[in-house]
Structure formats: C-alpha cells, structure tokens
Amino acid sequence: MTDQPATTTPPPPVVHSGPPEGDAAVSIRNLYKSFGQKVAVNGLTLSVPRGTFFGLVGPNGAGKSTTLKISTGLLRPDGGDVWVAGMDVWADPRAVKATIGVVPEDLRLFERLTGQELLEYVGLLRGFERDVCRHRANELLEVMDLEDAAGRLVLDYSTGMRKKIALGAAILHRPSVLFLDEPFESVDPLSVRALREILTQLVNNGATVVFSSHVMEVVERLCDHVAVVHAGSVVASGPTAQVCNGRRLEDVFADAVGHAHTARTLDWL
C-alpha cells in the first residue's frame, strides 16, 4: 500500500517569488500536489546544488515521482514553485524542457521506431540538424552497447535496453540537468554499470543529475548529495556523507521514515 499523510494544511497558491538564492540547479520551495483526497506532495522544499549527483530516496508513495514530474514540467503543482537551471518551471515550462533531460519511470518511447530512428527523431524534435542527430545517435548507440540492436524496433527491446535507449534520448541534447525516475529498476547489473558510467561522465562534465531510486547501495555509491522523502516532505537532506554520518544509507533511510530496526517477525513463517 502507498503511504498517505493523514492530515495536511491547504496548499498555498503557485506564486512566483523570484529566483532562489545561491547556485542551485534545482530549487523546490513549499511544493504541494494532491490527487483527490490523497496528498502526494506536502510542502516539499529542496535544493539541489549545481554539478552534483543527487539521489532522491523514499518509500513507495512518498511523493518522489510526483515531485520529479512537477520539476520537469509534466505535472502542474497545486502550490509552491520549482526553479530549474535558473528558470521558473511553471512560468515557462518549454524553456526548462529545452535545457533538461528526463527519463520517466513509465518509459514513453516511440515503440515502433528502431533504436537508431528513435534517437534521430528525438534530436530532430529538439531542433538539431539531421547530420548532428545521426552522428550523436551513432555515438550513443556505441557507448551504450546497443549497436547490434540499432535496427530493431524499441518494442522488441528488453527492459535494460529500453532504459539505456531512453537515457540516450534524454541526454542527446546535452542537458544541464538530467532527471531520472527509478533508472535502475528491473535492470540487470551490466546495464546498471553502463548507465552509471554514462551518468558519472555527465556529472564530471558539469551537468546535474537528479534521480529517484529504491536501491540504497547505488544511491550511496553514486550520489554526493541525497534527500530522503517521506509522506510528501523532505525529512533529511544534504551531502551523502553528512546525511549518513558514518552509518549505512539504508539505516538512515529507515530511521527517517520511522521503520528503524522494528521489522515485525512473522510467527507463521
């Protein structure tokens, strides 16, 4: 079952209160979003420093995906504001979309295009010249070890291949901020390694990567910053070393969401 906050205060209206202070790639302030009676995001505030590898962790239904959707201009918030790369997302979603890359959890791809065609069309839709698109598509396919599958329909790709091609589509235009929702879910270890290497390269080149994940080991190893989201709010945030303070991230996470070392045993098992 999903976690649902029991009570909430009414959300404030979306106000454009000016750009945030400091050098943040993503700045979320007092964010609210509800679906009917269910409050998904409840006054969430978060700052992602520029050039960091930022992990967003939290239990199912904590509001991670909703926060990412709002931050990428795919879902309108009920209250609060989001600034990405110095731009107010909901004041000009298209300008933000031009500078960010997104790999959503439910990968919506042109399934009846081949891998090569998909990357080329994504480039064309983003306004690149055909030659540039073709060149970058070929390089991405090579780096992602998808050369042999370049001529196959995306429809026939495995989950790992789909994640890789979706990542390729998301970084083809060299975004300054990349958002990934559960990028490592259902992906085999080799594909995880390939994805990880590409993301690390992206961060090393100055981009910011924000991703949500349940896999604590990956977040701990990859991310230099982390935020724990619970019941629609951030309960811990900061540099990973500082948040963990010598403990494992999994334990910090369990403490933060109130399940520390209290797992019930099953008498009948």
Add this chain to the structure above:
Amino acid sequence: MIAIFVTLRLRLLRNVFKTDGALAFVLFSILALLFSSMVTIGLVGADRVQPGLLPLMGALLLIAWSFGPLLFGGSDETIDTTRLALFPVPARQLAPGMALANLIGPGPIAVGLPLFAMAFKTGGPLQILVGLTAAFSTVLLASVLSRWVQTVIGNLLRKRNRRDMVMLFAGLFAGGIGILSQVILFTGFSTERITQGGRVARWLPGGWTGWALEAMQRNGDGSTLIVAMGATALTLLLAAAVAWFWIAALERALSEVTEGGVDSIGRTHFMDSTGVAGMVLHRLGPYAPVLAKEIRYLRRHPRYRVQVVSQFIVLIIGGAPFLLAILDRNPTSVLFGCIPALTAGITSSNLLGADGRALWGEVLAIDTMKTILRGRAIAFFLLGVGASTIVILGTSIWTGGWRFAPAALAASIGMGFAGSGTGAFTSTLAPVLLPDETNPNPFASGDMGQGCVSGIFTFGGAFVGLLTAGPILLGLAYARTELWAQILMVVAAPIYGFIFFVVTTERAGRRADQKTPDLVAALT
C-alpha cells in the same frame, strides 16, 4: 516540424511490417482500399449519381475520419502527447505536422478517394479545380477534427471516472447505431431514403461539400461554382476554428501529462468479502479468489469495463429485433430475457487476454489453469445470468408473462454455462495479448493489430458460443407456444449447460496447463 512528422509517420507505417500486427495491417489496408476503389469505380462509372448520395457520403466521410481512429487504438504514435510532452515544442508548432501526418496511410486514402474522384466528374478544368479544393478542404477538416477528438478523448481517458463516462457514451452511441441499422434492416432500404438522407446531410459539414459537387455535376454554371467556393470557404473556416480548439486541448495535454495518482489496479487481487458475496464466494472453494479478482477488475481495469460495455452493445444490437414484442407487451417476450446470459457467454471467448500481466500472478499462485479458467468463466456466467434475471423480472412485470419466467431463467442458466464454457475453451486457442498497463489511453499504447487479433477471436468465439447455445435457442422457439417445451427447458437447459461447462472447462484446463510455460513466457 511538418517534415519531421511526415517522415515519422511514414517510418512508423513502414515499421508496422516488423511487428506481429503486419498481417492484420495488410489485410485491413487491402480491404479498405478495395472497398474504396469499388465505391469510386461505381460512382465514376455511373451515368447519374443518385441525388443525395454525395452529401451523405461527405458527411459520413467526416464522421468516419473523426471517430474511426478510435477503433484502431495504438496505431498512431504521432498523436501521443505523453511522448511529445518531453520536448520543448509548443502545440501550435506540433499541430500542422500532426494534422498532415494524419493524411498519410491506407485508411485516409481509402476514405478520401471517392470524394476526390467525384471532383473529376464536375466538368471543365475550373469546375475540377474548385471540386478538388472543396474535397481537400473537407479532408483537412476531417483530419483536424479527428486529431481534436483524439486529444480530448485521450485526456478524458486518463481518469477513471471520465473513462467510464466516455465508455458509457461510446456504448450508447454504438447501441444507437445498432438500433438504427436494425430499423433500416426491418423497414427496408430504398433510393428514396438516400435522397431524404442527403437533404439532411447537405446542411452538415462534409455534407455541404458533397452537395456542392453534386450541384456542379448537374450544372457547372457560375452559380454552382459560387456555391462550391462558399462551401469550401465555410469548411476551411470551420477547420480553422476546430484547429484553434485542438491546439488549446493539445497545449493542456502537453502540460498535464499525468493527472492521476498511483493506480492501485493490480495491487490487491484477492478480496476478503463479507455478507452475501462472502457466503457465495466461500462456497466456490478454489474458484473464489479468481472470481473475486475478476469482479474487482470489472470495476477497475479499463479492458474489463470495455468488455462490459461491449456486452451492453451486443445486447442492444441483438435485442433490438425483440424490442417491438416487448413494447407490445407480448407475454412471450419474457423469454427474450435470456439474451444477456447468451451475450455474456459468447463474449467470453478470450478469458486470458484481458488483464495482461495480472494473469502471470494467478498462473504462479493458483494450482491449475482449470481453476483460473473456471473461475473466470463463472464470473462471466454470473454477470450474464444476473443481468438476465433482472431483464426477466422486468419484462414479467411489464408484460404480465410470469408463466414464461421459469423457462427463461432456466434458459439463461443453460446459455450462460454453455457460452462461458465454450469461451473457456476458445480462450486457450487465442494468443495472449498484453495491454499497456502504464497508460490506459488506447490512442497511445498497445501493439498494432492487438485489437484486430482480439476481435477475430471474439467474433469467432462468439459464433461457436452461439452454436453451442443452439439447442436451447431451439427449445425457446417452441416454448413460446408449447407448455411441454417450457417444462423441458426448465429441466434440461441448466443440465445441458452445466454438463457442457464441466466438459469444456476440463478440456480447456488441460490444454491451458500444457500451454502454461508459453503463457508465462509471453507474460514475463
């Protein structure tokens, strides 16, 4: 952007040949183009086109093009806002490319061909030019209208309560067409009706283009040319207005991709019922969890609700010939109350193909496929017999034909068992199709040809189901006048149906058990 969409559409069409739906696509394309060519040749070859035919044709073209794509869900990814929302392109830039892409493919060619051909029968070069412009304006309007309809309905389908409303209206619409076709069938068809229909259609969009073409064919003088140009201008004006609404809807769709929260479908397969439902379920032993899950899915899963609406449509179409008898308060019409059970039975011919990966959980959790198939067949049986009982009670009260109620109820039970048993067996012949769980919008997902394959098995299964219910239908024919037939029906119909159900589900279970590895592989 126009060139991008045109080439995208062309590549998507070409790539259909790399999918499992290639055969269905080719067959559909050949049939559509063949039918269109025959109509075109007939019209071009005729000395004089029946008055009223072209206005009717123009209006129907617009309706077919606007609502036709709804029947072929998943066939056009160029309309999918969930894919396009990630790109920084405004709707007004996307719209021209999307509208033009909509004119490409065998379907649009088949629909537009007769209208364009008629433009060439208008006389001199000027008339032909005006005729072609009028035809093009209508096709353009149809393309924009179809995109608008798909965008708006696609948005509505993202929320469960709105999906139900859309399905209900679709059901009523299809039911209305069903009744209309029955009325035409029973009251006869004549050329006079075409003329009458044309008189109405000429005031409708598309219809007035046909009217202008018809007028130019009769008399190509200046006045008819002015009428044709006026019709073209009006059509283009309408197309611009529709495009304006469409771009607004598209802009909304692009900025609000996901309206719903986390969907709970599939989380809880089994229910812990109390009260009467619980009593019934607990007596069903191993079938209870399957049945309980089916009942929940009927309410929660889009494909299941489509199934219910389909049954409703089949019921309306199948029951329309008997409406007169019911309206006349003929007591024997109580016997027609078994039709819901029959339709539920004959539409259950693809029991394993509706819920996709949820079936995987059942296959692993439940001991045999026979249990799954029987549980699912029982769900259809209860749905049909439940509806029949209500209809029988209603018609008995309305007509006073209570004496026919026991025979009608027994026939319902027999037909429900026979139909759902047959459905269980045909389900083991049908391929397992996987609906896209992440996006219930049928205009954005699903494999090309799924609908066609599913349709073939549904209709094939329905035909076989109808045959197995044949003996009961024969008995019903006699039961209208003979008491012995009514008694026979009460005694024999449920037994016949039950034996049939047990035998067919047993055989179906054995077949499905053998197919289990393939089934799990297909679902994984």
